[in-house]
Amino acid sequence: MTKTPKSKATPPDIATLTKAKAKVELMRLSLEMEAHNVAYYQKDAPKISDAEYDALRRRVEAIEAKFPELVTGSSPTLTVGAAPSRAFAKVQHAVPMLSLGNAFSDEEVAEFVERIQRFLRIDEVPAIVAEPKIDGLSLSLRYEHGELVRAATRGDGFTGEDVTANVRTIDDIPNRLKGKAIPAACELRGEVYMLKSDFLALNKRQEEAGEDPFANPRNSAAGSLRQKDVAITASRPLKFFAYAWGEMSDYPIDEPTQHGMLKWLDHAGFTVNPLITLCHGVEDALKFYRKIGEERASLGYDIDGVVYKVDRIDWQARLGFAGRAPRWAIAHKFAAEQATTVLEKIDIQVGRTGALTPVARLTPVTVGGVVVANATLHNEDYIKGVGNDGQPIRDGVDIREGDTVVIQRAGDVIPQVVSVVMEKRPKDAKPFAFPTKCPVCGSHAIRENGEVVTRCTGALICPAQAVERLKHFVSRLAFDIDGLGDKQIQEFYDDGLIMHPVDIFTLAKRDARAEKKLRDREGFGEVSVRNLFAAIDARRKIELNRLIFALGIRHIGEGNAKLLARHYGSFNAFRDAMLAAAAGQTAEGNSSEAWQDLNNIGGVGEIVADAVVEFFAEKRNVKALGELLDEIEVLDVEQAKSDTAIAGKTVVFTGSLTKFTRDEAKAAAERLSAKVAGSVSKKTDYVVAGEDAGSKLKKATELGVKVLTEDEWLALIEAT
Known part of the structure; x- marks a missing residue:
């Protein structure tokens, strides 16, 4: 299973649960685990990791141990998997395909063996077959007189899905059993899986075809097997390890043991995992577990633990099952993360x-x-x-x-x-030297004081940042160009039409000279192209604060962009000051007048100042900005009035405004020295309510804040 966000609320401590609260908690856990079972077994798209799922199950077990009277037949501790999908015919298992109990420590493994001894009333330590726990999809194969007649998934443990046609495409699964001692009827079981190398190759093909990649080999194997189109399954590199059986009309070997049956499966034509080992004693089994854990990363397939099984089948029969799991087997799980x-x-x-x-x-x-x-x-x-x-x-x-x-x-x-x-560690391993220049564009890479992150300063020219910078450049609070959304920016960048901000404003001229016109592109036409060029031309005049924000300088949001714009008033004054501040940088610091002036702006501070100056210290940023200025006009800042009726007042706009846009209303209020807030409080002076005003209007009424219609607001500011 893979990842998902953690639960939003911390679950209550089991020790504090009353019977009533325990019942509610069990119901919640049951519903949550049922949803995860469907995601894992039916949809092959798990939402949490195996470790997180195991933690949920252990919590259920702990609550049920404290309140055994709350255990029901639908408890997650008594159920297996999920109901079979309706996309496949149902198959009833002659012998249920139940799950295994889990052990997470050496002590739990020792307790498992001791329980077996107590149940069987024996002093000897039973021989244990230890096998890698393959992380794949469980499968049951029914053979009659040696011929494969049906293949089914685990499903809910009692009823699975008929995947016979798909299974016949897997080379590791024989259509006919080999040898002479073949039972008249037998259900042989194992795990469908995919090699890591095959999984990586498959995901590469998926991505090249524009399809979503699989999360892991287990999902890939399960999704490949459960295809309605057999040809898709046949094209996938599925493999199979045999390790168990269900119904057997008779055993093919005398005095059957687990280890002996695995040898018979090998002779019958199946692939049996070569790492499976017969262990004598707990320490022997744990030694195998540790050895496999060390080798896990180098194996060609995924495993998530080791399964221990009592070797003697007659003892397995006596031990039987406890709830959903056999008493004679247990899974010793690895630390999943x-x-x-x-x-x-x-x-x-x-x-x-x-x-x-x-x-x-x-x-x-x-x-x-x-x-x-x-x-x-x-x-x-x-x-x-x-x-x-x-x-x-x-x-x-x-x-x-x-x-x-x-x-x-x-x-x-x-x-x-x-x-x-x-x-x-290799003897010739050398300490890693962190770069001081951007490996993509060659711009200076700097690490701000107090920061742990090193950043490229080539905001306008670095290809690694280009697409996101362009998206930011045309965003609502920047140039706000209609028709140039994220998707269009990505397409134009991929096709080499818009690589830098200036390319937006030269697009029409270049299109006029181009052999292939924009109007000939899929999704375009004469009207849409004309509208796009008109939208671009409409933004050739831009307010200074919007341009500063559009540059994408670190720490420069809408608020700081306005602070800088208001302080310098014009683009030329702003640029000249930043270049002067950049020129004043030395190894000892910056004592230039321009730097001091920048730092003295209320609300700016040294961190913001550093970021702006570093941007202008990169000559290629300045060059790119100069090319942009050849195509646009930056408007000087209209100085705010300080003697207005709303100067210093706090205003909140709410509802759908019809007389003006929210941004226009905000800009007008700020020009008149008002403060625009996003929420209503006792400090709010006016709430301007448009159509369908909701909670903000209600709160204003409750607090006694003055509410204005749009017309009343316009009358107020026009009279100023």
Whole structure:
């Protein structure tokens, strides 16, 4: 299973539950687990990790142990899987395909063996067959007189889905059993799975075809097997391990044992996992578990634990079942969110905001139900072994290319490296040198004081940031160009039509010269192209604050853009001051008059000032900005009036405004030195209510705040 957001509310402590509250909690957990069962077994699209699902089940078991009278036949502890999908015919299992109990510690494994001894009243330690727990899709195969007649999924444990036609395309599953000692009727069981390498190749083909990739090999195998089109299943590289059986008209070997039956399955034509081992004693079994855990990352397929089964089948029959699980078998689960693998390379990715993020390229390994080939290394300090608080992490051990590392996934967290296996560090491994220039555009990469992130300063020219910067440039609070939404920007960028902001305003001229016109593109025409060019031309005149905001400078939001625009008044004054401040930068600091003036603007401060100056210190930003200014006109700031009737007043606009847009209303109020707020409080002076005004109007009435219609508001500001 994969990831999903954690529960919003912390569940109550079981120790504090009353019987009534326990009943409600069990009902909640049952509904939640039922939904996850449907997602996992029917839709092959799990929403939580195996570890999170196991935690839910353990909570149910703990509550039922405290209140046994609340256990019902529909309890999650007594059910398996989910009802079969209606897309397939139903198949009744002659012998139910039940689930396994789980162990999460060595002590629980020892207790499992002791329970067997107590139940059978024996002193000897039973021989145990230990086998890797394959993370795939359980399958039951019915053979009659050696011929495959039906194949079915687990379903809800009692009724599965008929996938016979699909199964016949899997090479690992024989259509006819080999050998002479073949029962007249038998149900043989195992796991359909996909190799990690095949999974990665399949996902690459999915992405190339524009299809959604699978989350992990288990989902991929399950989704491939449960196709209505058999040809799709046949095209997928599915494999099968046999390890169990259901109904048997008679056993094909004398004195049958689990280990002996696995050998017979191998002779009959199935693939049996070669790692399966016969263990004598708990320590022997745990030794196998630890060995498999160490080898897990290097296996070609996914496993999520080890299954222990009593070897003697006559003892299995005596032990029978307890609820949904056999008493003679148990699954010893791995820690689902951690795995060990090799860090092959450290790459630097440049994000849409210019952040340089180091990424570990790993030998692929499954962690928490997802195949992980990459993991975040967060920042320069994290690689060096320093936390965000400046304290050592991983005992101060740095991370190097070639290291063997432990990685983890926890809930929604991106896979990350949590420790380094120092005894396996290559002798020639060198400390990683973090770049001082953007690996994409070559602009200076700086790390602000007090920050852990290093950022590219080439906001207007860096290809890694280009698409997101362009989307920001045409957004509502920036140039607000109608017809240039996110999707259109992405398409134009992909086709090389708009790579930089200036390209927006030269688009019409270039289109006139182009062999293939915009009107000939899919989704366009004469009218739509004419409207787009008109919308662009309508924004050739732009307010200074909108331009400053559109540049996408770090820390410059709508508010700071207005502060800067009001202070400098014109673009030329703003640019000249920023260039002067940039020229005054030295290794010792910045003592220029322009820098001091910038820092003295109320509400700006050193962090914002640094970001603006760094933008103008990058010459290619200045060049790109100059090219843009050849195509547009930046309007000087209209100075706000301080002697108006609404100066210093707080105004809230609510409802659908018909006389003006929300942005126009806000701009007009601010020009008259009013403050525009988003919510109503006792400090609000006016609420301007349009049509369908809701909760804000109601609150204004309750607080006694003066409410104005649009006409009344216009009359108020026009009289000023």
